[in-house]
Structure formats: structure tokens, C-alpha cells
Amino acid sequence: MxxxxxxxxxxxxxxxxxxxxxxxxxxxxxxxxxxxxxxxxxxxxxxxxxxxxxxxxxxSFTNLTEANQVAEICTRSITGGEVCADNPNKWEFIGLDNYVRVLTGQVGEFWQWTGVTLIWTFVCVACHFGLGLGLASMLNRPMRARGLYRVLLVLPWAVPAFVSAFAWKFIFNERFGLANALLTAVGIDPVSWFADRWTALFTAIVTNVWLGVPFMMVALLGGMQTIPSELYEAAEIDGASAWQRFRNITLPGLRPVSMTVVLLGTIWTFNMFPIIFLVTEGQPAGQSEILVTGAYRAAFEGIRNYSLASTYGVLILSILLVFSLFYRRVLRKQGEVW
Amino acid sequence: MSRSTATPPTADAVAGPALADSRRVTRAGRSRRSPAMSVLLHGTLILASLIAIGPIAWVLLSSLKPGYAIQSSELTLFRDTTLSNYSYVLTETNFPRWFLNSVIVAAFTMAIGIFLSATTGYAVSRFNFPGRRPLMMVFLVTQMFPVAILIVPIYTILARLGLINTMPALIIAYLTIAVPFCAWMLKGYFDSIPTSLDEAAALDGCGPFATFWRVVLPLARPAVAVTAFYTFLTAWGEVAYASAFIQTDNKFTLAYGLQQFVPQFNPQWEYLTAAAVLVTIPAGLVFFFAQKHLVSGLTAGGTKG
Amino acid sequence: MRRTARGIAVLASAALALSVAACGGEDKAPEGQPAVDPASLTAELTWWDTSDPQNEGPAFKELIAKFNQTYPNVKINYQSVPFGEAQNKFKTAAQAKTGAPDILRAEVAWVPEFASLGYLYALDGSELLADAADFLETPLASNTYDGKTYGVPQVTDSLALMYNKELLSKAGIGEAPKTWAELKTAAQTVKEKTDAEGVYLNPAGYFLLPFMYGEGGDLVDTGSQKIVVNSEQNAAGLKIAKDLIDSGAAAKPSANDSYGTMMTLFKEQKVAMIINGPWEVNNVSSAPDFGGLENLGIAPVPAGSARAGGPVGGHNYVIWSGMPQEKVDAAVAFVKFMSSAESQAFLSDKLGLLPTRTSAYQVDSVKNNAVVAAFQAVNEAAVGRPWIPEAGQFFGPLDQMATEVMVQNRDPKASLDAVAKKYKAEVVPGYGL
Known part of the structure; x- marks a missing residue:
């Protein structure tokens, strides 16, 4: 390394x-x-x-928390003087206990959170890439008002993410939100978005897709500039359809860029903390929690449990590492190496 | 110089005559689009733009309302319209100071980040040095450990360096987010720039640094624009590190300052939204100027060089 | 190396303690007069205030200005820190021994936690606790940990029944309901006779405590070290809450942003009754559609079969143990000033905050304050919370339970059993079930 x-x-x-x-x-x-x-x-x-x-x-192999991390706890008195007492339960090495406790569900909901995280990551990245690619290839053509479209479409990225998260939370508010107002207007019953885990997750995914598409779009737009126009010209002369050109020139030409953004996009989305934390708050009853937010609530509420947090961190790291190696192998088979 | 094997086939195809006039081709493309296609294209883009600005429009409209009218059982576009939220934010809070801080932090993050990731990306793209591949993997690994868990140890390190409540702390922290991604991104772009250009430069007597600086970097303008915008926005909108490392009002960045408006109880939505609008405008302007560089790609740069 | 340094510090402080003990008592300054000339105190203190920066902040700044009239050379760096992030921010800084504020406004549940971690000065023997008997017992109790006192109460609060007088009288209800059964009838009457809904219950752990306390339940028993959150009493209390929703007396709550929804509905007169604390009084009475303070009724939370009571909340002043010893005098002077009866009366007058000193309630402006008077009855009924370092972790599982029972229709007892299991596994492993 x-x-x-x-x-x-x-x-x-x-x-x-x-x-x-x-x-x-x-x-x-x-x-x-x-x-x-x-x-x-x-x-x-x-x-x-x-x-x-x-x-x-x-x-992650210890039981260190905020409370037992020092060997002795000292209390300073305002009148001067300091009393130090040995910490009765000082931290110690506990081997794999943390992993056992997390993986067997004694602490937290590891498997449920992982399931939600995988769905969340897959859907978000697929939508980011699909929509980003679609919009980028449209915006790559010369047309009227292209600059205006570009700026408008990139705006969601420019708003601080937590403000957008609040905006979407307002939109999905069950009583006062725009989403339910629109549904009622077309004669559909309002939805209790956060009473069910799937609808709750849906609101978070919509928010995150909205936030993430501009980045994907801009990155791919940049990537498209490296594809030489002669290739398109030659293909047109050969009578290739728009779809064939897209399929055989644009996509292969975008490979270095799309490989990077999909890989990093997956890693980021997997660890995307603020959206779930702010939009669904894990509701209902923790069921829309992903690994990072679940780990945060499990380890950092009240006395902070650093060893537990690290255990989750290492597990997250391992999952993503396995994913990256797998991803690399697939790419290598297709001739890409990094 | 050993050339990266990751170069995609398309780049090989252009390696030679990269200097064709692209304008002719593109103009031809436009004239050939049928009216129906045009309607479809613009229709889709207008729809997408509406979705993109919808929630932002909510933010904008809210910023023009008094606080009590923002969350209400009656949905209204306008109610008791006022600009007082803006004047409050601009005059009664430290907003101008936060703005300045954000500009400083974002500008330094952008400049240092681009420089570091461009040199790194170039080295990885062009030179087959020992440690090249592990380095790319290492960059990935840095992005895998959740930030929430890193905050406390990073605070301790920064405290030892005496950087708590300073802007360099934020710049350094943001670089750890931005540089790995940008290096990856730029490496991808550099891969698609033909090495024949490097070789030509070498024949002209350019050293590796000069080749990078004078030949390759100008060619990678779109990529630099993308990564510049990315680093800028990373620093512009980040909250988690700022809330941990910054402690006094006069050092706040914008995004963190904004968070002061929405405490757990009694959030001031009217000020948050007004400030958010003021924050979004410069970011939009930065993109507006950056996006011009998105169009002038490899071929245009090649023509100039 | 650190050990020797600590040893010297301990030695030095022991010597100090000795000298204090040797000449203790006699040379104490006469009542009401500072021992030293206030102008000779020179220091710069940082204070993190977690109060509402919009409504409350200005009053605290005014107090600081008053403080500086007496102590011109003690500079207070006032920094407002959002309540939601102050706890972690303080702990991160205190742990790194860099960047924490000298003085913090800490929520009641934080004090035992910070104290157990060694982040606070013990205040015993200082001027701050010289008249400890003047402080109300319950708020002061939140400052003690392991026999020492680590803070002084700034403000106290508890949950109350807040109601819309106009809506209740429209429905022909003369006075505020006193039991949950009366609340149910009242809510149903309001729903029938007006356009508004009867009551909105926030499905969060803290806000359901009055139901559990009402039946005589609690979360843990710190005396016998037992987890009692899944008691029959608590289950019975939650059944009452659930029945309010099922019967339609209470509005169907949302799982998310229910607090904001509750407040918006109440302020727009769309719901007649809510359960909330004094911190919202200003907010409600200044809402343009509500009808001002005259329309706001405040009563103790309704009683269950055992008693009526809400949880005690509030905030305390604490001093960071990393503050250099030479600033102690200034810090003590500042906290003493801020928690004095006059200052409390001032805050009470300006913001409707509830004083924590008996003597403050004797001040005329406090006596005549209608909100304070209304909440005094509320506070007398308030139930103390378990003041242990782990107390902050009780509410995560409890909130989850609240959503399950109030929104997802889960059986209260089953849900409480799950909470008890979590307390045992993650919060207080040493306690019995």
C-alpha cells in the first residue's frame, strides 16, 4: 500500500x-x-x-469509548486541586467481539442497514448515471440556449446540500407538502411518506438523485469533449444512426471518465450521510437508516463509542474494497487497467 | 516514456491528425435535426430544467415570505411578500464575513486542489513508476472510510498542529475530499490525450514538468474546468468538517453559517432561504464562466497549440 | 513525562487546597460584596450559548453588558452554538484539550455525562454554591455526579398542556382537562364543534413521557439499578396515547417533522391542544394567526391513574476543566452574575424563562408574569430524570418506539420490550432487566 x-x-x-x-x-x-x-x-x-x-x-478490536479511553479520570476542583482516580473499567483489547456483536445483531441492525444501503446505492447511482448521461449527450449538441440549460440544470449542485434536503423535506411533508397537494389535486389520496420504509426511502432517493445528477452530467459533458468529432463525422458518412453513434463512439469514448465517476459515485453514495440523516431521519422507526447513519446513531449519541464506530467503519471499508476489486476485475477483462 | 496502458482505443485513433475543424461538423449536425427532434430535445430539456429549479424556486419564494408563512397549511406562491429577510441576513448577521471566508477557503481549495491533483494525475497517467497502481487504489480507500468517524481523530491532529478555528484547517480537510477524486478524473482525461504530443514536446527540449505545464494541461481544459468546479463546490457547501473545526462566528463559512439559522427548535426558515439564494448565485456564476471551457475540448486546444 | 507533570500539578493543587483549608472560613467577604475589587479582575472568557439566537440571544448579550458594568476588564466572547451540535462539538474539543469554551450552557442531561468524562470543574466549595439552598431542588439535582456538583442551573422547564382558549370555549369547555380521559372528551368535542382538530401528539420519546409518568412508570430505576422501561405502567400509559389517535381524538401524527407540523397547526389554530414546553411560548404568541398571549392557555399535563407530571428539562452553566486556573475567579464571577436572582428575573421578564432560584420567584416582575405563574404549577409537578452519564442515550430507542406505537400501530408492550433489550445491550449493560 x-x-x-x-x-x-x-x-x-x-x-x-x-x-x-x-x-x-x-x-x-x-x-x-x-x-x-x-x-x-x-x-x-x-x-x-x-x-x-x-x-x-x-x-475496532478494543472496547474503547469516550468514557474509558483514559487510564485515570481527573476531576479539577474550582477551588484548586485535582483528584485523579484510576478508571475502573479502562479500555482493553477484546479481539473480534465488536464484529461478533455487530454481525449477529446484538448491537444495531447491521443486516437491515446493509440491505437498505445496497438498494439506496444501486438506485441512486443508476439514476445519476442514466439521467446524467442522457442530459449530457443532449447538452453536448449545438443548439439554442445551450448555456442557459446548462446553468439551470447544474443549479441543484450549487445550493448547499443541507438546504436542498430541507426543501425536499418540506415538499414531502405529509400535511403541508407540495407532493401531497399535487396528488390530492389529481384525485389521489395523500401519502404518509414517512410511515412506510419504502416510501420514506423513495423520498431520500428522489432528493439524492436530484442533487447528484448535475455532477454526473458535468463530468460526462467534460468527458465528451475528449471524443474527437472526426469519429462522428466518419460514422455519419458511413450512415450510422444516432443510436449507433452513441453506442459505438460516445459510450466507448466516455469509458475512462464514466468508470471513474461510477466507481467514486458508488463509494460516495454508499457513505452519503446528510441526505438520509436530514430527509428521512431514519423514519419510520429506523427502517430507512443506511449503514453510516445507523452507525452514527448507534455510536455517537450520548457517550461516544469509538470502537463501535470504528467497527462499522471497517465493515463499510471492507464492503467497498471488495466492490472496488471486483469492479476492477470486470473492467480488466474488458481491457481497462488501473 | 512508458505510456499508460489504460488509454482507450478512441484516443489512439486521434493520435495523429487531431486538428480537424470541428465547427463544420457540428454546424452540419444542427441543420440536419428534424423539427420534431428539436421539439423533443427542447421539451425534454425544459422539463428537466423545471425539475431542477423546482425546489430552488421553493427556496426563492420562501425567502420572500415572512417566517410564519413558509410552513403553512395553505400552499401559496406569494404571501406578504417582503425583502426584509435579505436585509436582515445582509446587515444583522455576519453574512458578508462568512461570504468572504467561503470565497477564501473555496479559492484556495480550488487552486491547491487542482494543482496537486493535476500533477498527480499526470504522473499516474504518463509514468510507469513503481507505486503507481497502489496509489490509485489508495486514493479510493481514502474515500471509503465514513467522514463521521474521521472527524474526531482529524480534530485531534489539527489541534496538535494548532490549526483549530483557522481556515487552513478547512482547506486541508477539503483537499482530502477533493484531491483523490480530481486526480482520478484528470488521470482519465490525460489518458485520452495522445502521448505523441508529449513526445513532440520532449523533442523540442521540454522537460517533463514543462511538457505537463505547457502542453498537456492546456489541452485538458475541460477536465480542469470540471474538477475546478467540483473542488470549488466541495468547499463551498461542506458543513460537517466546518461545524467541527470552526468555532467563532467570524471564521464561519457560508454553509455552516447558514446552519445557525435553523436550530432544532424555532428554525428561521425565512433567513435560511434568503441566505441560500445569496449563496447559490455566485456558485451559479462560477459555473456559468467555467462551462465555457467545457466546450473547447481537445481539438480546439490542439488547434491553438 | 505526562505522569510527572500531572504529579506536580496534583502536588501543587494539594498545597493550594491545604492553604485554603488553613485559612478557610474567616476571611470570607461579607454578604453581597465581592472579595476583590471587580475592576481588578482581568480575563478573557469564551461562552458558548446554546439558546435560541434569534429570540433569546439578545437578552443574554444585554446581561453580559450589565456584567461588564461591574467587571469592566473581564471580556466575554459570546458565541452562539446551535443546541443540536453543541454537545458533540464541546466533547470533541474538550477531549483534544483545545478549543473548548471556558463556559458552556449545557442541557441538564449533558452535565453528568461531561462530568463523568472529567471535562468539567467541580464547583463545590466555591462562591457559586454558597447559597445552594436557594436553588430549586430538582434542577440543581441534574448537576450532581458522584457526590460533587458540576454546574449551576440557568433555567428550568417541563412539558405542559398548551391550549387554544378560544377554540376550547367555542366547544363549550370551561377549563383545561385534568386527566387523559378528560382530554379525550375535550378533544372529541372540539373536533365536533369547531373546524379544528382536538389534540396533536408529537410521536417522540420525550413527549410521551407524561403518559408513562402518569401511570407511575419511568425509564430506569437508578436506585436499584434496574431497567423498568418495559413496565406494565409504561405500556398502559402508551395505550392511552395510542387510544387518543385510534379514537380520532388526536390528529394522526406524521413520522417525520412531526414537531414542526404540531407547531404550525397550533399556531394556525388548526389544533386546539398540544403538549410542549415554555420555550415555544414566544413563538406561539407572536404568530400572526394565533391571537396573542391572551389566547394561550397553559396547564399542567393531564394526569393518568397515578399522577400528573412531565419530564424536567432546562439548562445549566458549566465551566470547562481545561480552562486555566488563573481564569477561575473571573469565570466564577461571571457565572455567579448570570445565575443571580436579579439576572434570572431579568431573563424571566424578557423571555418568560423560568427561574431556578426560590428568591427569583419573590421578585415582583416574576410574580406578576402570567406565563411564569402558569408554568410554576407545571414545574411543581415535574418528574426528575435519571441523572446518569448514559441518560443521553435513552432517547434514541425511545423515539423509535414512539414511531412504532403512534404511527405504525405496533403493540406498546412489544415495542417497550425491544427498548429494554437495547438499553441492556447498548446503554446500561450493568443494570438488571
Missing amino acids: STVTADPAPSSTRPGRSARPPRLRRSWDKHWYAWAMVLPVVIVLAVLIFYPLFRGIWL
Whole structure:
């Protein structure tokens, strides 16, 4: 996993100077600028993400919480003086207990949350990509008012996400919301959106799709610019239909970009905290909770349970890692490598 | 220079004569669209635009109402229309200051983020150096651990660095979100830029840095525009890190400042919506200017270079 | 290295404590006079206020200005922090020993939690508790943990029955219902005789406590360390609440944004009765369609078969243990000023907040305040909550139960059993079932 740190060239050339240095030196000479280009990013990520991440993995094997994390609890008195007492139940290594407790359902609703998360992720990403691709290919054509359409369609991205979440929550309000007003206007009974898990999840998905399509659209629009127009020209001369051109030129040309946005989109959506947290609040009765929001409520309400939170974090990480490796394999079979 | 194997076939096809006049082709495309197709195209886009601006219209209309009229059993477009919410937000709160802070944070995040991810993306796209593939995987992994769990340890680290309640704390935190994605994105675009251009530049005596800076980066304008907009908005709208790392009113960013209007009890929807409108306008303007660069793609850049 | 540093600190503080003990008592300043010249106190203190920045914030800022008339050299950095995020924000900062405020307005349930984590100064022996007997017993109790006191009460509150006088009299109801049975009849009458609905119940754990308390139930018994949330009493209380909805006396609640829905309906006179606390009085009386304070009736929550009572809420002033010792005098002076009877009377006058000092209720402006008077009866009936560090975690499972019973029609007892199981597994594993 280490990248730049794996480059031992400058320091280790000195002591040996036997058979190996020339190769290392050559490697250094050849690659130093590549390493130099990635170094700043790697340092920032190592400090801010990887240190907490590895610490999190370690914590998931302990029972550390906010209350037992220090060896002794000190009470300062306002009149001066500090009394320190040994923490009677200091944290300890507990092996796989956290995982057992989470996976067997003793704590939280891991399997239910995972199920909801998978549905949520799949539907959201599919809609993001489908709608984003459709809109991008329309907006990629020259036409009147193209700039205006582009700006209007991208606006949902420009509003701070939590404000949009409130807006959608208002729209789906069971008594005062626009959604039920429209349904009533066309003669359908109003829906108690948040009384049922599927309708509740539906409101969150609508919100998230609305929020996420502009990003997808812009990314794909950017990707379409790298497809040379000569290809389309040649295809038209050959008499290819619009669909054939889309299928055989646009889609393959978008592959590097769409591969990236689908992969990262999946990861982000899987961990998309604010929408569920704000729009459905997990209602009804926690049934529309996804893994991150469920883990947050389980571990961070009241005394914060860092080891439990880390356990969920590691489980989420594992699921996504498996997904990414699988995704890479599928792509590799089709000739893409990263 | 070893070339990335990830380059898609289409890019090979253009590798040679990338300088054709694209305008002729596109204009031809437009003239050939039948009226029915035009109606369908514009109809779809108008519908999509309406859906896109619907909730924003609600925000806009709400911002013109007094607080009691926003959530009401009667749905109205306008009621007791007033601009007082805007004057309150602009004069009675620290909004102008938050705005300035957000601009600073977003601008720095954007500039540093683009620079770091472009160099990284380029290195990964062009050079087959040891650690190249693990690096891309590592970038992915950084996005997999939930932010909610990272906040407390990151706070501790930033506290040790003495960065709590400062803007660099936010910029650094936002870079960890933005750079991995942007590096991936830019790598994808760089892959589709023919390496023959790099080689030509090398023959002209450009070093790898100069090739990157003077030849490849200008060609990747649409990609840079996309990632710039992404980094800008990441910093512009983020709340979770801001609410943890920023503590005094004069350091708030806009999105976090806005959250002050909606406490658990007695939320001030009228001020939230007014402020949200004021926040959205500059973001829309940034996109309006960025989107021009979305059209001038590989070929146009190639013509210029 | 940290250990030796701590050792020295402990030694030093022990010496300090000794010297205090040696000359304690005699050299105390005479009543009402600060021991030192107020102007000689110089410090800069940060205060995180979690009150409503719109309605309440300005009054607190006014108080700070008054404080500075006496203490010109103590600068108070007032920072409003949204109530919903203050708890985690404070803990994150206190844990990192950087960035926490010197003084915090903490919700009653937070104090034992923060205290158990060592984040607060124990206030015993300071001027702040010199007249502890003056504080109302129940609010003060929320500040104690493990025999020490970690805060002073700022404001107290409890849930009450709030009703629309006009709607009730239109329906021919002379006075506020006193029992849940009377409430049901009243609500049905209102529904028949007016356009409004009878009552709106917020399906959230906290707001259902009056039903459980009414039958004599509670969440846990801290004395015998038992989880009693799934008692027959609680089930009976929830059945009463559920029956209100099933019979149509209460409006069908939404699972989401029910609090906002409740308030909007009440303010627009679309529902005659709600159960809520004093923090909404301003909001309701200033709503243009409500008819002002004159139209707002406030009564204790109706009684069940055992008693009538709502949960005690409120806020306390606490001092962060990471604040340097040299700022202690200034912090004590500030908290003392803010929690004094005069300040409480001022806040009561301005905002209708309920004082936590007996002496404050003797001040004329408080005595003549109709809202305070109405809530005084409410508060006398209020039931203390279990003041243990884990108390904050009780409401997650309880809220879930509330939705299940009130919206999804689940059997109260089954749902309460699930809550008890969760308490045992996740909140208080040491307690018996």
C-alpha cells in the first residue's frame, strides 16, 4: 500500500554501493519527478486519513469509548486541586467481539442497514448515471440556449446540500407538502411518506438523485469533449444512426471518465450521510437508516463509542474494497487497467 | 516514456491528425435535426430544467415570505411578500464575513486542489513508476472510510498542529475530499490525450514538468474546468468538517453559517432561504464562466497549440 | 513525562487546597460584596450559548453588558452554538484539550455525562454554591455526579398542556382537562364543534413521557439499578396515547417533522391542544394567526391513574476543566452574575424563562408574569430524570418506539420490550432487566 515511502533510493544508496545501487539509482533517476509530483498529496493523505484509518482498524478490536479511553479520570476542583482516580473499567483489547456483536445483531441492525444501503446505492447511482448521461449527450449538441440549460440544470449542485434536503423535506411533508397537494389535486389520496420504509426511502432517493445528477452530467459533458468529432463525422458518412453513434463512439469514448465517476459515485453514495440523516431521519422507526447513519446513531449519541464506530467503519471499508476489486476485475477483462 | 496502458482505443485513433475543424461538423449536425427532434430535445430539456429549479424556486419564494408563512397549511406562491429577510441576513448577521471566508477557503481549495491533483494525475497517467497502481487504489480507500468517524481523530491532529478555528484547517480537510477524486478524473482525461504530443514536446527540449505545464494541461481544459468546479463546490457547501473545526462566528463559512439559522427548535426558515439564494448565485456564476471551457475540448486546444 | 507533570500539578493543587483549608472560613467577604475589587479582575472568557439566537440571544448579550458594568476588564466572547451540535462539538474539543469554551450552557442531561468524562470543574466549595439552598431542588439535582456538583442551573422547564382558549370555549369547555380521559372528551368535542382538530401528539420519546409518568412508570430505576422501561405502567400509559389517535381524538401524527407540523397547526389554530414546553411560548404568541398571549392557555399535563407530571428539562452553566486556573475567579464571577436572582428575573421578564432560584420567584416582575405563574404549577409537578452519564442515550430507542406505537400501530408492550433489550445491550449493560 505504501507508495512513495517504498522508494528507498536516496538514503539506501550510500551504505551498500555493491550490486544493487545502480538499479535503484536508475529507478530514482527515471522516476524522481513522478514521485515528486505525487508526494504532497501522499503526505497530506497519510497524516489526515491514513493515520486515523489505521487507528480505527486497531480500535475496532478494543472496547474503547469516550468514557474509558483514559487510564485515570481527573476531576479539577474550582477551588484548586485535582483528584485523579484510576478508571475502573479502562479500555482493553477484546479481539473480534465488536464484529461478533455487530454481525449477529446484538448491537444495531447491521443486516437491515446493509440491505437498505445496497438498494439506496444501486438506485441512486443508476439514476445519476442514466439521467446524467442522457442530459449530457443532449447538452453536448449545438443548439439554442445551450448555456442557459446548462446553468439551470447544474443549479441543484450549487445550493448547499443541507438546504436542498430541507426543501425536499418540506415538499414531502405529509400535511403541508407540495407532493401531497399535487396528488390530492389529481384525485389521489395523500401519502404518509414517512410511515412506510419504502416510501420514506423513495423520498431520500428522489432528493439524492436530484442533487447528484448535475455532477454526473458535468463530468460526462467534460468527458465528451475528449471524443474527437472526426469519429462522428466518419460514422455519419458511413450512415450510422444516432443510436449507433452513441453506442459505438460516445459510450466507448466516455469509458475512462464514466468508470471513474461510477466507481467514486458508488463509494460516495454508499457513505452519503446528510441526505438520509436530514430527509428521512431514519423514519419510520429506523427502517430507512443506511449503514453510516445507523452507525452514527448507534455510536455517537450520548457517550461516544469509538470502537463501535470504528467497527462499522471497517465493515463499510471492507464492503467497498471488495466492490472496488471486483469492479476492477470486470473492467480488466474488458481491457481497462488501473 | 512508458505510456499508460489504460488509454482507450478512441484516443489512439486521434493520435495523429487531431486538428480537424470541428465547427463544420457540428454546424452540419444542427441543420440536419428534424423539427420534431428539436421539439423533443427542447421539451425534454425544459422539463428537466423545471425539475431542477423546482425546489430552488421553493427556496426563492420562501425567502420572500415572512417566517410564519413558509410552513403553512395553505400552499401559496406569494404571501406578504417582503425583502426584509435579505436585509436582515445582509446587515444583522455576519453574512458578508462568512461570504468572504467561503470565497477564501473555496479559492484556495480550488487552486491547491487542482494543482496537486493535476500533477498527480499526470504522473499516474504518463509514468510507469513503481507505486503507481497502489496509489490509485489508495486514493479510493481514502474515500471509503465514513467522514463521521474521521472527524474526531482529524480534530485531534489539527489541534496538535494548532490549526483549530483557522481556515487552513478547512482547506486541508477539503483537499482530502477533493484531491483523490480530481486526480482520478484528470488521470482519465490525460489518458485520452495522445502521448505523441508529449513526445513532440520532449523533442523540442521540454522537460517533463514543462511538457505537463505547457502542453498537456492546456489541452485538458475541460477536465480542469470540471474538477475546478467540483473542488470549488466541495468547499463551498461542506458543513460537517466546518461545524467541527470552526468555532467563532467570524471564521464561519457560508454553509455552516447558514446552519445557525435553523436550530432544532424555532428554525428561521425565512433567513435560511434568503441566505441560500445569496449563496447559490455566485456558485451559479462560477459555473456559468467555467462551462465555457467545457466546450473547447481537445481539438480546439490542439488547434491553438 | 505526562505522569510527572500531572504529579506536580496534583502536588501543587494539594498545597493550594491545604492553604485554603488553613485559612478557610474567616476571611470570607461579607454578604453581597465581592472579595476583590471587580475592576481588578482581568480575563478573557469564551461562552458558548446554546439558546435560541434569534429570540433569546439578545437578552443574554444585554446581561453580559450589565456584567461588564461591574467587571469592566473581564471580556466575554459570546458565541452562539446551535443546541443540536453543541454537545458533540464541546466533547470533541474538550477531549483534544483545545478549543473548548471556558463556559458552556449545557442541557441538564449533558452535565453528568461531561462530568463523568472529567471535562468539567467541580464547583463545590466555591462562591457559586454558597447559597445552594436557594436553588430549586430538582434542577440543581441534574448537576450532581458522584457526590460533587458540576454546574449551576440557568433555567428550568417541563412539558405542559398548551391550549387554544378560544377554540376550547367555542366547544363549550370551561377549563383545561385534568386527566387523559378528560382530554379525550375535550378533544372529541372540539373536533365536533369547531373546524379544528382536538389534540396533536408529537410521536417522540420525550413527549410521551407524561403518559408513562402518569401511570407511575419511568425509564430506569437508578436506585436499584434496574431497567423498568418495559413496565406494565409504561405500556398502559402508551395505550392511552395510542387510544387518543385510534379514537380520532388526536390528529394522526406524521413520522417525520412531526414537531414542526404540531407547531404550525397550533399556531394556525388548526389544533386546539398540544403538549410542549415554555420555550415555544414566544413563538406561539407572536404568530400572526394565533391571537396573542391572551389566547394561550397553559396547564399542567393531564394526569393518568397515578399522577400528573412531565419530564424536567432546562439548562445549566458549566465551566470547562481545561480552562486555566488563573481564569477561575473571573469565570466564577461571571457565572455567579448570570445565575443571580436579579439576572434570572431579568431573563424571566424578557423571555418568560423560568427561574431556578426560590428568591427569583419573590421578585415582583416574576410574580406578576402570567406565563411564569402558569408554568410554576407545571414545574411543581415535574418528574426528575435519571441523572446518569448514559441518560443521553435513552432517547434514541425511545423515539423509535414512539414511531412504532403512534404511527405504525405496533403493540406498546412489544415495542417497550425491544427498548429494554437495547438499553441492556447498548446503554446500561450493568443494570438488571
